[in-house]
Amino acid sequence: MQDIIDWLVEFEQSAAKFYTEAAEYFSDDAELSRLAREMAEDEQWHAEIMAATAKQYREMDESAKPPVSLVKVDVDSKRRIAKLFSDCAAKFPLGEVTKREFLESIIEAEYSEWNTYLLYVTKSVKGLTDRFETLPAKMNAHKGRIENYLHQLGDSPEAAGLIERIVRLPDLWTDRFLLVVDDDNMILELLKAILESKGVVDCAHNGKEALEKFGDKYYDVTISDIDMPKMGGIEFFHKVKETYPDVNERFIFFTGRITSEREGFFRENNLKYLSKPASIESIVVAIDELLKRSPKYSL
Numbered sequence: 001m002q003d004i005i006d007w008l009v010e011f012e013q014s015a016a017k018f019y020t021e022a023a024e025y026f027s028d029d030a031e032l033s034r035l036a037r038e039m040a041e042d043e044q045w046h047a048e049i050m051a052a053t054a055k056q057y058r059e060m061d062e063s064a065k066p067p068v069s070l071v072k073v074d075v076d077s078k079r080r081i082a083k084l085f086s087d088c089a090a091k092f093p094l095g096e097v098t099k100r101e102f103l104e105s106i107i108e109a110e111y112s113e114w115n116t117y118l119l120y121v122t123k124s125v126k127g128l129t130d131r132f133e134t135l136p137a138k139m140n141a142h143k144g145r146i147e148n149y150l151h152q153l154g155d156s157p158e159a160a161g162l163i164e165r166i167v168r169l170p171d172l173w174t175d176r177f178l179l180v181v182d183d184d185n186m187i188l189e190l191l192k193a194i195l196e197s198k199g200v201v202d203c204a205h206n207g208k209e210a211l212e213k214f215g216d217k218y219y220d221v222t223i224s225d226i227d228m229p230k231m232g233g234i235e236f237f238h239k240v241k242e243t244y245p246d247v248n249e250r251f252i253f254f255t256g257r258i259t260s261e262r263e264g265f266f267r268e269n270n271l272k273y274l275s276k277p278a279s280i281e282s283i284v285v286a287i288d289e290l291l292k293r294s295p296k297y298s299l
Helices: 001-023 030-059 075-089 099-110 115-124 132-152 160-167 185-198 207-214 234-244 258-270 280-291
Strands: 176-179 200-205 223-224 249-254 271-276
Touching: 001 030, 001 075, 001 115, 001 185, 030 132, 075 099, 075 185, 075 234, 075 280, 099 115, 099 132, 099 160, 115 185, 115 280, 132 160, 132 271, 176 185, 176 207, 185 200, 185 223, 185 280, 200 207, 207 223, 207 234, 207 258, 223 234, 223 280, 234 249, 258 271
Parallel strands: 176 200, 176 223, 223 249, 249 271
Antiparallel strands: none
16 A cells, blocks of 8 residues: 555656646646646645655554455566656657647546546555545546636537546436445445446345345456355355356356465366455456457447
């Protein structure tokens, strides 16, 4: 967790610097320059929260820290996310950035998994600062600035197609259902936050609860822990398979304890699995692969 918080501090500061440079670069365009300044202020606020959180987290007693880390930020993820801003920033001194290129860069960055990591930290250590209470609303307002600006541009060439990139179309996903099974409420909430753009996400605290939900609807993807009370993930999988023999094609295990016996079980049943902690990207990629197998994928 500490490495994620420290990375977020650094990245939020870099984002604030990027937007500050953009405000100066586009100084001849009053509205775009104002948008960049406001975005810079937001990022600086995020950076200050994360810096305070990093300090408090380091000082926390180990027993008070979250017992499990759900996600991690690997080197490739850090590089990829940093590149979302750095490629555009490198062109500022050369005078080679168009309004369109700038808008494309910030949309790609602001709607990436970067902000999901912010959400993860917020939910994991939300008691460390009162300002976490307002962070989700601030993040929505932050993205809202971009959307409002694009709407102001209307049908101009700079805005063509950009609104469509960021406006979620509910009817595209309404008949896709995902089930998340874990006995840890924090993990349930975080996985739901990561996956809610993929469809309707239901949650269950154990295999028994999940099995009851399977009786009510068809799930395109199920992601389940293994070690849970009442009914574990493996028993749950076997019971579901009795009714849905092909369930392995849309089932993935997400667990913190991988043994040779379990690896053998995964191979035998041709099952995907992820080990905790995993990067948000790897979770999303794995889920997308399973969704592509769904008969609803082409809808």
